[in-house]
Amino acid sequence: MAEEKVLDRIAINVERKMSNHEALHEWEIIIWVEQKIKQAQEQAGVSPFAEIIKKLPLAILLAFDSEHYRSAIFKINETTLERVAEGISARHPEQRVLHHREKMSGPFRELVEDEKEYLYIENAALDPRTNYMAELVRDANINDIYFTKVETQSGVWVIVVDGISPRKIDEEKKDFLVVLCNKIKKIELARPEILARIGKEIIGKEIIETQIGTIDYLLNLLSHLFRNKITAMGGLCRRIDKIAGTGNNGHSDDCQKCAEKTRNVVREARELEKILIQFDLALTDIKKATVINKEYIPLTRLIREIQTEDPNNDFLIELEDPQTEFALLTDRRKTVKAICRMVQKLTQDNKELITVAATRINQEKIKISLMQSGMNTEKLASLVNIRENGNAKNHSLSDFVVIISSCLLPELGIKIEIDKTVVEFTFRGSRGVSESDHVGIKNLCLQTQT
DSSP, X not given: OHHHHHHXXXXXXXXXXXXHTOOXXXXXXXXXXXXXXXXXXXXXXXXXXXXXXXXXXXXXXXXXXXXXXXXXXXXXXSSOEEEEEESOGGGSOSOOEEXXXXXXXXXXXXXXXXXXXXXXXXXXTTOGGGGGGHHHHXXXXXXXXXXXXXXXXXXXXXXXXXXXXXXXXXXXXXXHHHHHHHHHHHHHHHHHHHHHXXXXXXXXXXXXXXXXXXXXXXXXXXXXXXXXXXXXXXXXXXXXXXXXXXXXXXXXXXXXXXXXXXXXXXXXXXXXXXXXXXXXXXXXXXXXXXXXXXXXXXXXXXXXXXXXXXXTOOOOEEESSTTOOOEEEEOHHHHHHHHHHHHHHHTSSOOSOEEEEEEEOXXXXXXXXXXXXXXXXHHHHHHHTHHHHOOOSOOOHHHHHHHHHHXXXXXXXXXXXXXXXXXXXXXXXXXXXOHHHHHHHHHHHHHHHO
């Protein structure tokens, strides 16, 4: 037990040193990796593995001498060559993933196809295998480059380190890099065991995080591609419209035809600019979705905050029983924002009061039902179920934010069910609470009503 505490302290100290870019010992890095692997196994989570890979190049530099060495980690599978992590961004080309492995450079191809465990380029400036690094080796200070690899079920992992004059990669450092490669293999062996233990829940979470990352990337790309062009187009047309409208275009009278045409373009540009604002809002929601802060929230507080979330709200929502004492386990801010958007959609054409009823289904679940006189849920249902029904039409800006919310709520553990005349959200509630816990929750609910 005492020895384990010492190892934990060493691992924590390594984290601190990496944060401050302080020098490390090679043995400290080995202990840190082992403790992170143990942490992942004990907590049944794979996130520490990604953290190890991400930080390992920096750790190598801090152990060797960051002024005289550079490091990166690559992963190669049947179709791609990916630069997973790096100790210095300027060392490598911008492209992180090559989608055709035949484009692999000389040293990588040699490692994989000739089945070599390592590769040492003693003179980087003269060795023909570094031709692919033309931009890199123009710096005569780069002495040598060492590649060491390990094969795993998920692909071939390669650690690359190069030495900067006057330093070179000696045998002791090469042995250390081989040990680190074997640690990566240990990580890859442990990963499926953990996933098998924790089952589909974590696998699903990883898929969701990947999907969120993909959506995030695509939205960023679209926003970047369109924003400058739309701004330029709108600005030019507004200028033309102003000149034409004032007759300051070389003619004695207004150029009405020119003005009418540019006004159409200006109108469309403004609409596109509004859409880009919604893209930015969606991006914010998506990025925040991966950080979930769950806590028990009194239903009374949740409903009150939904009502006041947007100053422009023109709907009314209230509890059927104001004395309801249920507490819901959720992320308060994300839940309030998402349900507020859905209520706004429900009440676009019907301003009747929304009443909320709460029912405990079992020890774990509480169902919240939204009801309204003359309620029509068709529009909301089409947006919430868009992934099943397909995107058959163009959507408004308000539709877009509802679609985003309907995608994020399930990640908070909230199930959405929509009937013709009722909308229901199933939350997790307090489970198996003691009498004192029940009193505490009751008091918390009462405090929110005052």
